[in-house]
Amino acid sequence: MERIMDHLAHERSKAQFSVEEMKIIWAGSLHAFQVSDRIARLVASDPGFRKDNRAVLSRKELFKSALRKAAYVWKRINELALSEEEASWLRFYVDELAYAYIHWGMFVPAIKGSATEEQQQKWLPLANNMQIIGTYAQTELGHGSNVRGLETTATFDQETDEFIIHSPTLTSSKWWPGGLGKVATHAVVYARLITDGQDYGVHGFLVQIRSLDDHFPLPGVTVGDIGMKFGSGAFNSIDNGFLRFNHVRIPRNQMLMKVSRVTRQGKYVESNVPKQLLYGAMVYVRQIIVADASIALSRAVCIATRYSAVRRQFGPPHEDENGKGVETQVIDYKTQQSRLFPLLASAYAFRFVGEWLKWLYTDLIQKLEANDFSTLPEAHACTAGLKSLTTSAAADGIKECWKLCGGHGYLSSSGLPELYAAFVPACTYEGDNIVLLLQVSRFLMKTISQLQTGKKPIGTTAYMAHVEHLIQCRCTVQKAEDWLNPSVILEAFEARAIRLSVACAENLTKFATPLQGFSELSPDLVEAAVAHCQLIVVSKFIEKLQQNIEGNGVKQQLETLCNIYCLNLIHKHLGDFLSTGSISPKQASLASDQLRSRYSKLRSNVIALVDAFNYTDHFLGSVLGRYDGNVYPKLYEEAWKDPLNDSIVPDGYHEYIQPLLKQQLQNARL
Numbered sequence: 001m002e003r004i005m006d007h008l009a010h011e012r013s014k015a016q017f018s019v020e021e022m023k024i025i026w027a028g029s030l031h032a033f034q035v036s037d038r039i040a041r042l043v044a045s046d047p048g049f050r051k052d053n054r055a056v057l058s059r060k061e062l063f064k065s066a067l068r069k070a071a072y073v074w075k076r077i078n079e080l081a082l083s084e085e086e087a088s089w090l091r092f093y094v095d096e097l098a099y100a101y102i103h104w105g106m107f108v109p110a111i112k113g114s115a116t117e118e119q120q121q122k123w124l125p126l127a128n129n130m131q132i133i134g135t136y137a138q139t140e141l142g143h144g145s146n147v148r149g150l151e152t153t154a155t156f157d158q159e160t161d162e163f164i165i166h167s168p169t170l171t172s173s174k175w176w177p178g179g180l181g182k183v184a185t186h187a188v189v190y191a192r193l194i195t196d197g198q199d200y201g202v203h204g205f206l207v208q209i210r211s212l213d214d215h216f217p218l219p220g221v222t223v224g225d226i227g228m229k230f231g232s233g234a235f236n237s238i239d240n241g242f243l244r245f246n247h248v249r250i251p252r253n254q255m256l257m258k259v260s261r262v263t264r265q266g267k268y269v270e271s272n273v274p275k276q277l278l279y280g281a282m283v284y285v286r287q288i289i290v291a292d293a294s295i296a297l298s299r300a301v302c303i304a305t306r307y308s309a310v311r312r313q314f315g316p317p318h319e320d321e322n323g324k325g326v327e328t329q330v331i332d333y334k335t336q337q338s339r340l341f342p343l344l345a346s347a348y349a350f351r352f353v354g355e356w357l358k359w360l361y362t363d364l365i366q367k368l369e370a371n372d373f374s375t376l377p378e379a380h381a382c383t384a385g386l387k388s389l390t391t392s393a394a395a396d397g398i399k400e401c402w403k404l405c406g407g408h409g410y411l412s413s414s415g416l417p418e419l420y421a422a423f424v425p426a427c428t429y430e431g432d433n434i435v436l437l438l439q440v441s442r443f444l445m446k447t448i449s450q451l452q453t454g455k456k457p458i459g460t461t462a463y464m465a466h467v468e469h470l471i472q473c474r475c476t477v478q479k480a481e482d483w484l485n486p487s488v489i490l491e492a493f494e495a496r497a498i499r500l501s502v503a504c505a506e507n508l509t510k511f512a513t514p515l516q517g518f519s520e521l522s523p524d525l526v527e528a529a530v531a532h533c534q535l536i537v538v539s540k541f542i543e544k545l546q547q548n549i550e551g552n553g554v555k556q557q558l559e560t561l562c563n564i565y566c567l568n569l570i571h572k573h574l575g576d577f578l579s580t581g582s583i584s585p586k587q588a589s590l591a592s593d594q595l596r597s598r599y600s601k602l603r604s605n606v607i608a609l610v611d612a613f614n615y616t617d618h619f620l621g622s623v624l625g626r627y628d629g630n631v632y633p634k635l636y637e638e639a640w641k642d643p644l645n646d647s648i649v650p651d652g653y654h655e656y657i658q659p660l661l662k663q664q665l666q667n668a669r670l
């Protein structure tokens with residue numbers, strides 16, 4: 001048997017901590033690690049889940065392959081009698097975007113969040129058993145961010161006890177819902193509720209759109225796919241669709257009636273729950289997307305880190321561990337480190353803030369069940385803000401990882417182009433990132449205005465209670481080591497965040513109306529929101545380090561990563577920190593010194609730190625990121641697999657190359 005050479009073994013031997021213990025920290029618990037590890041291996045070893053040919057498939061082949069895999073996933077879930085947790089891991093590791101993401105990720109949560117108990121009892125078993133396949137049809141051709149501006153109507157007909165769902169204009173066509181174009185049989189459709197001639201705004205309705213017998217659209221329904229999207233593979237395996245209704249009738253009890261209902265007599269009745277609960281599915285998915293951002297970024301970082309240790313360029317000649325003369329590993333260039341290591345630190349930071357956000361969401365759900373709605377505004381602000389912050393940083397980070405791999409990063413076989421194409425729309429879907437930051441700033445301005453009324457800020461805004469101190473405090477750093485003190489870091493971030501917010505609040509008073517002020521100051525408000533969200537990530541990382549972290553050397557590595565995450569943010573947003581007086585130019589320079597020294601400290605551990613993500617080669621899908629580092633032979637092997645190399649002389653030679661060459665030859669002879 002051929003011995004598998006581990007080209008990264010020397011790197012692994014340098015690690016100063018227990019990788020196995022770090023894997024548990026990354027997974028969240030020993031249990032989570034064990035389940036995810038088992039399912040990852042199960043997927044990787046099953047040829048039915050092969051995905052290395054995706055880039056060369058046509059749209060139709062890709063779509064069909066995604067359908068096949070989704071059906072196979074369902075079959076395996078049932079055959080193996082997987083629990084809900086195991087089934088989620090299986091879908092995750094299969095790593096193929098298909099209708100199931102929207103069905104499980106949005107359709108089912110929308111029913112759970114907005115339907116009455118009775119409605120749930122009817123629809124959830126159907127959805128859970130895949131007897132119906134659902135999509136989430138909110139966005140329209142003319143309206144995405146502005147949900148209140150949706151045009152689709154749901155008009156109550158008292159005579160027949162039905163709602164009539166209608167698309168009155170082209171711009172009211174539903175546009176984008178995943179799984180809608182070719183697959184979904186049902187949709188949660190967001191439409192303006194009209195009863196007794198009055199428009200009560202946007203509500204959710206459960207609408208069947210295709211026949212369960214022959215899959216044809218039902219009468220009055222026009223539906224199709226919106227077309228190819230950015231990048232090969234990626235989102236093209238999913239059928240984002242359009243949908244138009246021509247007076248389609250549904251029974252009254254298919255309005256999702258948890259938040260409000262319409263009686264048999266056509267009377268609109270509000271319940272005691274806030275109307276924002278209608279947007280509950282968005283809060284749920286935004287929280288999941290934060291976890292997804294740490295995964296997408298960590299995948300890219302894993303690839304770029306392993307490849308940077310394999311790749312060698314220039315440098316003073318030195319010997320490798322076998323005494324052979326070699327060039328410098330690119331990972332030893334300080335520029336490479338200063339681009340890569342903060343991304344590694346961000347992947348860990350987002351993982352931990354994602355864990356915390358999951359807790360916050362679970363806590364919210366428990367409170368909502370007890371009719372306590374007090375934490376809803378904060379949960380909305382945190383999910384919106386952190387979704388925005390982490391997806392923007394992860395999308396930029398994936399792109400940077402691709403550049404960190406030089407030319408080979410641009411090859412499909414690096415896995416990075418598809419990862420980028422699949423992830424970058426997360427900056428837009430589930431709320432455009434700027435629009436979401438404006439929601440956060442609205443929440444911050446409200447919190448600041450309430451300080452004057454004596455209302456005590458709680459949760460992630462608790463720091464605002466110390467506004468008087470934070471507005472005038474001076475950073476105490478005198479030497480580079482002082483930047484390793486978590487309370488110093490925290491105070492600098494709190495001071496920057498509150499000073500930006502307070503400046504916005506003061507400037508807003510200079511405008512004739514709040515609306516005008518919000519519009520004029522929106523770029524500043526976005527910066528204040530970013531500062532607040534970065535503070536949340538920083539504080540959750542620091543809190544994580546205060547927990548009981550076991551494992552040889554694990555805590556020290558996390559401390560170094562936390563320092564890098566925070567100091568790099570200071571470096572990147574120096575303008576904010578200096579202009580608000582949160583730190584001085586001398587302290588900024590000391591922060592940079594400390595950051596450089598942290599890179600050196602991290603260097604020997606980085607391969608082990610990406611190993612701790614515990615990604616299989618199947619999941620990574622990258623020749624550059626292979627666990628064994630055996631990059632070059634495999635790149636060569638992959639190149640041979642390209643369909644262009646199926647024949648020695650390419651198709652088209654006889655039509656287009658040979659005549660051209662002959663013509664030129666003849667011309668030369670004349």
Ligand SMILES: CC/C=C\C/C=C\C/C=C\C/C=C\C/C=C\CCCC(=O)SCCNC(=O)CCNC(=O)[C@H](O)C(C)(C)COP(=O)(O)OP(=O)(O)OC[C@H]1O[C@@H](n2cnc3c(N)ncnc32)[C@H](O)[C@@H]1OP(=O)(O)O
Binds near residue numbers: 102
């Ligand atoms: C097996 C797989 C399982 C799961 C996988 C799931 C996910 C996996 C991860 C990745 C996903 C991969 C694939 C899926 C891909 C794509 C899915 C994408 C789906 C979509 O995109 S669905 C469409 C999403 N659309 C949006 O997000 C629209 C954004 N716009 C809005 O949210 C709103 O319109 C608005 C908030 C921007 C403005 O609304 P408004 O004008 O009505 O509101 P106001 O600004 O006036 O605010 C009123 C009031 O309400 C508060 N508020 C607003 N939103 C919420 C909310 N969501 N929750 C709670 N409260 C909210 C706001 O703060 C105001 O409060 P105030 O007190 O009056 O100030």
Ligand SMILES: Cc1cc2nc3c(=O)[nH]c(=O)nc-3n(C[C@H](O)[C@H](O)[C@H](O)COP(=O)(O)OP(=O)(O)OC[C@H]3O[C@@H](n4cnc5c(N)ncnc54)[C@H](O)[C@@H]3O)c2cc1C
Binds near residue numbers: 136144146
């Ligand atoms: C891959 C993908 C999958 C999707 N899946 C679904 C789905 O399953 N179901 C569904 O219903 N929808 C889905 N969507 C739609 C998605 O939710 C919307 O695209 C998203 O909400 C943004 O809305 P928009 O496209 O209208 O952008 P717009 O709001 O038109 O944004 C355009 C620009 O205007 C700016 N802008 C907009 N409003 C403001 C403002 N108030 N202040 C300042 N700037 C502003 C934005 O920042 C952006 O730069 C999907 C989208 C994508 C890309």
